[in-house]
Amino acid sequence: MAKLADAMKAMLTGQACWVATSGADGKANLAIKGSAKIVDDEHLVYFEMVGNRTWANIQKNSWVALAVADLSKIKGYRFEGKAEIITSGPLYEEAIKLSELMKMPTPPKAAVKLKIEEIYDLGKGGMKVA
16 A cells, blocks of 8 residues: 655645546546645545536545645646445545535535555656655
8 A cells, every 4th residue: 555655645635636537438537636735644635515517426436546736846646446435424424524615515525535546757758666
């Protein structure tokens, strides 16, 4: 299992993340997620607020890539692993609170927790680092 280094944590804290999924049809999907955050050294989470194509894809194929980049430093990372759909408990409660702050018309679909299995350095041509 891959673990987050301090530099990765710092970048994740200050940037929006992109989530890549693919569905049963094999088509790629990319969506920005402003709610992504660190759970611990081995897990990330983002909140699925609306539930469009990314949501549909994760329900069919749980392998997810989450990417973050700091363009001012030409540095970034891609984290890959299995997504766990969470619809109750503390992480989902955080999603509900954010949804209420944003005045969303419907409750969030889920908190999506990613178990980091692979990490790639986007500043080094996508080289695998963990």
